[in-house]
């Protein structure tokens with residue numbers, strides 16, 4: 500606002516020269532003295548962004564008994580979680596905390612509604628198709644198991660794994676048979692609310708059981724580790740140029756079989772990411788050939 504007023508006065512006074520310098524006026528942070536834009540200072544009570552964040556993080560207010568009780572019921576009991584909510588209370592007020600808790604409780608209700616249902620479906624699938632043990636895998640399936648195991652272990656020690664540890668969310672993991680065996684070994688000991696299904700089983704559950712009126716991401720996180728025959732994706736109608744993925748496949752030697760390995764994670768309509776690689780099939784083994792795509796949304 501102040502900027503606009505200064506600009507208006509200058510324009511009224513007939514100033515034209517050096518206008519650009521006027522627009523990007525600078526000042527100093529009231530706390531640490533670093534040079535900042537006047538606009539930043541106006542927006543943050545005279546502080547630079549790092550100082551503002553620091554001050555905000557120190558603005559906490561003790562939670563009322565009632566709020567604490569609701570948090571405990573939701574499983575937010577660690578000091579870190581309490582501090583987080585005390586900070587929201589201190590900076591944004593009680594209404595914000597209440598809105599947050601209302602939403603979390605709605606999620607928890609959906610979790611209780613859907614988790615037993617999808618668990619029952621998973622059990623039915625596993626009676627119809629018993630998973631072999633990894634010792635009984637041979638040939639390409641064994642090779643797929645080894646590659647997926649390495650990828651899943653790497654994922655488990657990455658920051659992305661925290662997404663699967665969000666409280667009150669069911670992890671819906673889809674994969675191939677070797678992938679499900681691997682996921683069982685790598686994730687089951689660490690995650691209690693995880694569902695492991697083959698791609699087609701997961702699709703059937705969504706098509707025939709799930710009531711789409713409930714927002715899936717309120718109670719679940721989707722993830723996948725898939726190994727598929729490498730095929731060109733159908734051409735985009737709007738963009739006729741070959742995608743990076745297609746050009747890699749076009750350039751790859753033709754007398755070899757390829758498979759794609761993809762892994763991805765989605766925890767909201769616009770929150771997630773995935774990557775896809777092309778692997779060469781060499782007899783009973785597989786060898787990395789190239790990256791196909793990486794996406795974050």
Ligand SMILES: [Zn+2]
Pocket residue numbers: 528529530531532533546547548549550551
């Ligand atoms: Zn500062």
